[in-house]
Amino acid sequence: MQVKTFRGQSYSGLLQKVKSELGPDAVILSSDCISSNGKKTFELTAALEMPSAEYAGAQETKQKNRGKAEEAVPGMPSENYGEEWRREWSDFKKSIFKIIKPQLKGPKITSRQKQALEYLEKQGVYPEVIMDLWSGLGENLHLPTLDVFSDSVPVTSWGHQMQNGKIHCLMGPSGVGKTTTVLRLALESRNLQPGIKICLVNTDTQHAGGRLFLKHYADLSDFAFMEAKSSEDLKNILQVQSRYDLIFLDTPGLEIRERPGWKSWIKNLKRVRRHLVLSPVYAPDQLDAYLQKYSRDNLNSLIWTKLDEACNYGSLVNASWKSALPASYLGFGKGLRHCSASATRDNFWKLVFKKILPKVEGTGDTS
Ligand SMILES: Nc1nc2c(ncn2[C@@H]2O[C@H](COP(=O)(O)OP(=O)(O)OP(=O)(O)O)[C@@H](O)[C@H]2O)c(=O)[nH]1
Ligand SMILES: [Mg+2]
Structure with missing residues (x-):
């Protein structure tokens, strides 16, 4: 040692x-x-x-x-x-x-700040994260607690992600909610920017279910739909990308990383943003393993799903602290509408500290 x-x-x-x-x-x-x-x-x-x-x-x-x-x-x-x-x-x-x-x-901090750290610890936030937050608080006693926490645990809005990339690739373990999130994000993006031209791309060649689901809702919602079965097909997307304002790639879990040619294609693609979809219902060790596996893919943000099924949210804090990746989007229900929201500093910490699911814009409720 x-x-x-x-x-x-x-x-x-x-x-x-x-x-x-x-x-x-x-x-x-x-x-x-x-x-x-x-x-x-x-x-x-x-x-x-x-x-x-x-x-x-x-x-x-x-x-x-x-x-x-x-x-x-x-x-x-x-x-x-x-x-x-x-x-x-x-x-x-x-x-x-x-x-x-x-x-x-x-370092010396207020008793309320101590309580906040103790609470985070009970929610499963790792000791090294608590130590870091503690030191941040001690050095910035004049700053509000959430300002200090947000320095170490970043949060970003979906609108910000959308403006910074045309192609958005959703990656993550099987069944985590990638296809559902692609549709939610497409609908959210159109709400943010009405009239925007969106194309959804299915890259899952194994499961007809996900493909049909995506195509069905693409048709219903008036989004363009494309299939990409090989890295050659993916190159075609580059050729048609000028027709669309936003392109979402739905991937088939870990398996896509193993396909010859795809890994480097996804890694080297310009103006593509890669989002890792995770859920706090996974055990902490499992989440760490996923973060490690996908850390080689130049990720841009973390998207959380199945928040409605989790009993605490310390994993969200651990993951953003460990990876320095901001949480960008939060999903908390099985449907496509009224059960997801862009991440904000406010809804993120309300979720962690009060276990309150985010409010859905325009509905005033959380479901
Ligand atoms: N409770 C709950 N269920 C969700 C949420 N997001 C997705 N689901 C459900 O999770 C299941 C899997 O969702 P998919 O979107 O198909 O997941 P996927 O990651 O695309 O799955 P694969 O393509 O098979 O890897 C579906 O039954 C969804 O309805 C959520 O936020 N909360
Ligand atoms: Mg899918």
């Missing part, structure tokens, strides 16, 4: 230093604030199970031995080793935090 002590004038600066030197899996063992001659100095001791250079070396060796490793444990895909290690480390981190928590002396 590598243990290192960091000193500096800013608590969040120190956390950044720990992250950049030891990586995101480092744990804080102790923290202190020393005052001398009216000047505050923060001291953090952090630990990493495997030193970074050693870890990089181990990764390299692992890559080289990939084939051998697969043989060594039949039936165990090599990717699972990383996964196992990540899970074990996460459990270890939780236990360490439990032990050191009573001794932690973070």
Whole structure:
């Protein structure tokens, strides 16, 4: 285990230093604030199970031995080793935090802010996120709590996403609500900008159900509809894109990333925005695994679905903090209308703190 002590004038600066030197899996063992001659100095001791250079070396060796490793444990895909290690480390981190928590002396914050952090912890927000928010609050006592939280946990509006890209690709695990969200977003975008020309593209060649659903509602709602069964078909979209103001790509879950040619196509496409659709009903470890899997796809935002089925919303905070991706759209019902809304700082934190589902614009209700 590598243990290192960091000193500096800013608590969040120190956390950044720990992250950049030891990586995101480092744990804080102790923290202190020393005052001398009216000047505050923060001291953090952090630990990493495997030193970074050693870890990089181990990764390299692992890559080289990939084939051998697969043989060594039949039936165990090599990717699972990383996964196992990540899970074990996460459990270890939780236990360490439990032990050191009573001794932690973070920066001074108000009792209401302390209550807010305790509440977040009960909602499943990770200890490292709580520490970061705490340090942010301590350094910005003059700022409203939500201003500070929003610095570390970004939220953006769908309107902003829409203005910044013509092609929007929705990715995410099977059954999370991608097809439903494509339709919701298309309807939302037309509400925001009436008369806008929208094309929906189905890239799911496996399930007729999703394709028919998309086509049916595209016809009903007067959206153009296209199919893309190969990376060649996807190139055609580039040729017709000048006819439309917005294009939505509905993808078939993880499987699209494995198709030859598609991954690089989606990655290199200009003016495309990639949104990862997730739901807080997944276990925290599962969400972390999805975030990790899709982190290589140059994502732009996180879209949350099935909020109506979740019992708490700490995962939304963890995911945006970990990935630095803003939440952009929130879905909370099975239908297409009146059960989704653009994310705002207000509805996001109301959901997290009060478990109130977002209000739907123009209806005054949440369903
Ligand atoms: N309760 C609830 N159900 C939802 C929500 N969004 C989608 N669903 C339901 O989830 C199921 C799957 O939705 P789809 O949109 O087909 O999901 P998908 O990700 O496209 O699924 P695949 O294409 O099979 O990967 C459907 O029954 C939807 O009605 C939501 O916000 N809340
Ligand atoms: Mg689908």
